[in-house]
Amino acid sequence: MISIGELARRAQCTVPTVRYYESIGLLPKAQRREGGNRAYDRADLARLNLIRRCRDCDIPIERIRDLVSLSEGQRPCGETIAFFEEQRRVIKSRIDALRDLDLTLSLHLQSCESSCLPNGEPCGIFDELQA
Amino acid sequence: MISIGELARRAQCTVPTVRYYESIGLLPKAQRREGGNRAYDRADLARLNLIRRCRDCDIPIERIRDLVSLSEGQRPCGETIAFFEEQRRVIKSRIDALRDLDLTLSLHLQSCESSCLPNGEPCGIFDELQA
């Protein structure tokens, strides 16, 4: 059994975030010690880790709720596979968008760096962006 | 001079979003027609386009405020380049996190698909995820 602080540390999130997840029912109500402090076990950490992995990738909480209930309900494989595949599609399109933006930024950086004067005067980087 | 609807359409955002940007001072107070409707010109569109590009990249509004004042103040290139490079770092780490999650999902999908029974009964896909 570990404390909420230890749990948060291991799952790389903050203590209030853990309490918040409990308050919205994404984590089950935690067990309590004598004095009232929350206590967690390995399964809690596993579940929080799963949630955090997903949140780091901006999967909305409602979708994570689906995932968790899928994992608990022992649903047939088909549903689970479909869910995972859908998430992979979302992830893929997000990666594509980010790569695209990165390319744009790198092009603007290049043009800035090549047209910049050594004295550090402003170049035309914003002219293009605002055109 | 174009209407707020036309402006929003061209900058790929919604009308309320434009009004919101004005309300927080990210866009200057719009000119008005006789009846009170907002009217915009090319410069407004340029500025909104810049803002939207950045927001698509999840650059927070406070940072865009910095950028706008950077572009208006004709600051030296160094600052601008540093800003863009920082944004590229943010994008890169976000892509890495997404790729990582995608890999995890694909591994679980594989193990699910290979251990699944043809009748669609649940397999152990979540056992690993929650371990």
Next chain:
DNA sequence: CTTGAACCTCAAGTTACTTTAGGAAGCACA
């Protein structure tokens, strides 16, 4: 000149948290 789309303001709702206020619990060490 009327009708429907687009516009207006102001207020409240949304998501996923964080921050604040005001205490109580737990643990070291003197």
Next chain:
DNA sequence: TGTGCTTCCTAAAGTAACTTGAGGTTCAAG
């Protein structure tokens, strides 16, 4: 046993970046 100090507790309010809703006005087409 007392005295700190960190960690914990709850409840409420704040934050970012918008979206949605209510209730009313303006504008362009027919």
